[in-house]
Amino acid sequence: DEVISKIAAGEVVTNPASVVKELVENSVDARASKIEIQIRNGGKSYIKVSDNGIGMSTEELTLAVQRYTTSKIETLEDIYKITSFGFRGEALASIAEVSRLLITSSNGEVSGKLEVVGGKVVRISEAFRERGTTVEVYDLFFNVPARRKFLSSEKVEARMVTEMVERFLVALPSVEFLYKIEDEVVYFAKPSRLSDRFSTVFPEVREFREFEEETSFGKVRGVISSPQYCRKNRTGQMFFVNGRFVLDSLLNSALERGYGESISHGGKPYAVIFLEISPDRVDVNIHPQKLQVKFSDAQGVYNEIIRVVRDQVRKFPG
């Protein structure tokens, strides 16, 4: 139908980090206040995302893994005023197709367990659990050897998952996160403030400023490090536009220009910056794997970032 045809199918699942992204977004959409993430072998053999969200009935559970079924959209109009992360209804279906998937869910009244292997439902059974959902993904790409071969080393895949988790940590300070690699706790973050989450993710940064400023295009808020704290690369810099993580090297450049002469040659300061821009002045590409953003007045946005950062950097003592 029209809704379906308007939704372009995309390659949702590329690696363990992309699975974690989709599953955590679903947990957030389900209004979870606690989310637990665990991976084994860089996520290649096992990924778990567990939440205390609204959960699903047994019927919803079977619908959840069917392509283009979503509980988040009813009309074509909805597509254009999306506030939740998901709406294409293809993430779980795509993951189910290329793994052994186990979903256990309870909506507080009924609990169920669904087992899917390579896209085929093999078992639906009763379960007993608290309200919420646990999704377990075993053996990603077990049935697609070409794509399995394409995955990086365990270490690199785990690193990419950790980076994904770190984005959620700073973007959602009010959500409790537990993140484990194998059985080791990497992050256990209680509900908190952005500045605490910044310290959790970048503990080496001992001096930073949190700020919030109105600009000509909207609000800019975030945390930036004192100029003495830098990395050799931009891995300490994250930008979010209207809540979504984006990659745009011009934003990184604007940030660094705001620091001007205060950073030694080539140093890359730390920053977590959130831009809030009226949706009609920005186009955040909704394709799950593309993180690009298009501003209708890009130069204006970059200039404002340079100005805001410069003002903040001046306030560091020394």
Ligand code: ADP
């Ligand atoms: P989308 O998020 O685009 O709707 P998904 O394939 O990611 O599509 O999920 C399909 C449906 O499964 C969702 O619309 C939602 O109803 C349900 N669902 C998935 N994950 C969860 C979860 N963690 N808690 C509650 N419901 C979920």
Ligand code: MG
């Ligand atoms: Mg989703």
